[in-house]
Amino acid sequence: MHGPGSPGWLLVALCAATGAYCLLRMRSRVEEQRRTAGGEALMGFGMAAMAVPAAVSTPPRWTWAVYTAVFGVAALRALWAARTNAHHAHHLVGAFAMAYMAAVMASGAHSGVPVLTGVLLVYFTVYVLWAGTRLVPAAVAGPAGGSSSGGGTAMGGTPGGSSAGGGRTPGWGDRLELAQACRLSMGIGMLAMLLTL
Template structure:
């Protein structure tokens, strides 16, 4: 039981810190990045709450419905902006429709995990060491492959990013650093991989 509890707390810490940084980006980052940061903050917070070990806090039965409503709405919003394509917000920062598709997949994965946890025998990180696997293996496998590829892709993009500096030669605020935004996305994708593996 100690292993799943420890991994659950590590996920809570990782996703909580990531969510807090995304909130900082939302307040101090470039205007066109704030909507992206808002979505990432919601995702990080949801993942942190979902990863809390059951030995500490057993979620009430209705918590799955809350996840479905919140992340279902986030998925619909991401779908709306993904369909808008380049005309949607954040198109000038490279966070266009592909980033909205990623948010759509992430929100749908959160809905999927919430439904799988609510099903009889469902379980996830820290929610019972002997819990049986939940969800549809083929869908879980597809999400695992997607997030594994995404982790490699973001990791490759993160390596060559130089320290950011403003055009005037000064330093850039913490909310505007592109390498930290990429690290934030990488950590959330790793957290999602971990949660899907323990589903």
């Protein structure tokens, strides 16, 4: 990870800001949202720590072993959660990618298995493109004052089923589009980190 100065600091800032927002999302009234936000906060802060430029800090090798263990446990937890919620499959891939990158750094090799790195790059490229399209607002149907045709897939609803038009306005921490923007940011960060591997 530990790339050159300016791009490295931009990646640190992006991932840390994403992790901080995910911590705020843990205050949601929706239990599944809180659980998901916790895992995403761990990913954001972990990515920020791993992306600190080498000129500033070169952690000892045992630090990478700790990262490997932490994200290995996170991957196992995501695997268990994926039994009931398919969204956790993405968390599984993300935690595995983090554990993989940390293991490579712990070994001192500074380059991973090309095929595995390539598969992860393809996965996160597809994910970033898919997540980006989900942020595009749904087209407005009918005259002014008409309803959106998307019904909450991109901009309106929350995982708990409340929407802006459903009587209760979701808090900014429950906004689905903000959560999706965080996932998009982390996907872009993961691509940047994998490219340096």
